[in-house]
Amino acid sequence: xxxxxxxxxxxxxxxxxxxxxxxxxxxxxxxxxxxxxxxxxxxxxxxxxxxxxxxxxxxxxxxxxxxxxxxxxxxxxxxxxxxxxxxxxxxxxxxxxxxxxxxxxxxxxxxxxxxxxxxxxxxxxxxxxxxxxxxxxxxxxxxxxxxxxxxxxxxxxxxxxxxxxxxxxxxxxxxxxxxx
Amino acid sequence: xxxxxxxxxxxxxxxxxxxxxxxxxxxxxxxxxxxxxxxxxxxxxxxxxxxxxxxxxxxxxxxxxxxxxxxxxxxxxxxxxxxxxxxxxxxxxxxxxxxxxxxxxxxxxxxxxxxxxxxxxxxxxxxxxxxxxxxxxxxxxxxxxxxxxxxxxxxxxxxxxxxxxxxxxxxxxxxxxxxxxxxxxxxxxxxx
Numbered sequence: 001x002x003x004x005x006x007x008x009x010x011x012x013x014x015x016x017x018x019x020x021x022x023x024x025x026x027x028x029x030x031x032x033x034x035x036x037x038x039x040x041x042x043x044x045x046x047x048x049x050x051x052x053x054x055x056x057x058x059x060x061x062x063x064x065x066x067x068x069x070x071x072x073x074x075x076x077x078x079x080x081x082x083x084x085x086x087x088x089x090x091x092x093x094x095x096x097x098x099x100x101x102x103x104x105x106x107x108x109x110x111x112x113x114x115x116x117x118x119x120x121x122x123x124x125x126x127x128x129x130x131x132x133x134x135x136x137x138x139x140x141x142x143x144x145x146x147x148x149x150x151x152x153x154x155x156x157x158x159x160x161x162x163x164x165x166x167x168x169x170x171x172x173x174x175x176x177x178x179x180x
Numbered sequence: 181x182x183x184x185x186x187x188x189x190x191x192x193x194x195x196x197x198x199x200x201x202x203x204x205x206x207x208x209x210x211x212x213x214x215x216x217x218x219x220x221x222x223x224x225x226x227x228x229x230x231x232x233x234x235x236x237x238x239x240x241x242x243x244x245x246x247x248x249x250x251x252x253x254x255x256x257x258x259x260x261x262x263x264x265x266x267x268x269x270x271x272x273x274x275x276x277x278x279x280x281x282x283x284x285x286x287x288x289x290x291x292x293x294x295x296x297x298x299x300x301x302x303x304x305x306x307x308x309x310x311x312x313x314x315x316x317x318x319x320x321x322x323x324x325x326x327x328x329x330x331x332x333x334x335x336x337x338x339x340x341x342x343x344x345x346x347x348x349x350x351x352x353x354x355x356x357x358x359x360x361x362x363x364x365x366x367x368x369x370x371x372x
Binding site (some may be wrong): 048050051063064067068090091093094114180 | 214215217282288308311312313314315316317318
């Protein structure tokens with residue numbers, strides 16, 4: 001019984017697991033070479049569909065994605081290289097169509113921002129650690145000196161107190177002795 | 181005192197991040213992309229019009245005046261919503277050209293007949309190639325071009341009284357003024 005349930009579970013789970021790998025879109029494009037076909041799939045997966053916001057044009061069935069796939073195919077057939085296709089899309093739809101943003105212009109913030117933040121964090125960390133070390137090394141040798149000075153002062157005070165106390169008490173004792 | 185202020189630094193950074201996320205997440209229209217064609221000349225094309233399939237129009241037919249180019253289609257419900265307002269604008273004398281984007285031609289002709297035609301002419305962009313050259317990603321879209329055919333502004337979505345008053349009209353009037361001034365300067369130059 002349990003065996004049957006587990007085997008069924010495995011079948012269901014494996015179906016669910018492998019569902020995602022299917023391509024969303026099937027077109028019938030003809031390519032002159034397998035290499036060109038490869039580039040077509042690379043490009044359509046790298047270019048983002050402008051209407052659907054979070055799908056590549058190879059993944060989306062939106063009319064605009066279909067048109068853009070057709071354009072990519074046309075350009076490749078005309079012998080365009082990948083950069084030409086990407087420039088074609090950039091000129092029309094801007095940086096948005098690239099899943100891999102260019103390292104230029106405003107995008108530099110994207111590329112360098114995390115690095116700058118990391119550097120800033122490191123600087124702060126180094127400064128804090130150095131400060132901490134400096135105060136620690138300053139106070140460490142000072143501590144025994146301070147301690148000794150305090151001890152001496154304490155000893156002196158204690159001595160004075162004791163002598164005072166003893167002297168007053170001994171005189172008191174003398175007085176009471178005298179009364180008795 | 182300085183140390184006290186330093187303690188607020190993390191809070192300030194946190195609030196800055198909050199502001200950034202707020203602006204990014206609650207934009208008025210998150211679907212709107214900045215047009216890559218701003219301040220670029222209109223693409224070249226040669227296409228028939230909707231009303232007259234034998235007539236071929238090109239980029240040159242759109243030049244000479246500050247004008248609107250409206251991308252529309254009968255399959256686009258939002259286009260139907262904005263259509264009456266475009267008719268109003270056309271009646272006020274605003275030059276509007278249509279780009280009939282990937283549409284059924286008999287349907288498009290019927291639409292223009294029954295809902296009135298605000299366009300000087302509508303370009304029949306059956307394959308959507310002009311749309312791609314313009315960076316269209318959904319209808320309706322409306323472009324503002326100057327008299328030399330340079331794209332000056334792009335509005336994605338419905339054009340209504342609000343959009344016209346706030347976004348399009350100020351730019352439209354400003355461009356018109358520039359054109360008039362340029363003409364006046366030319367005439368002065370010729371007189372001299």
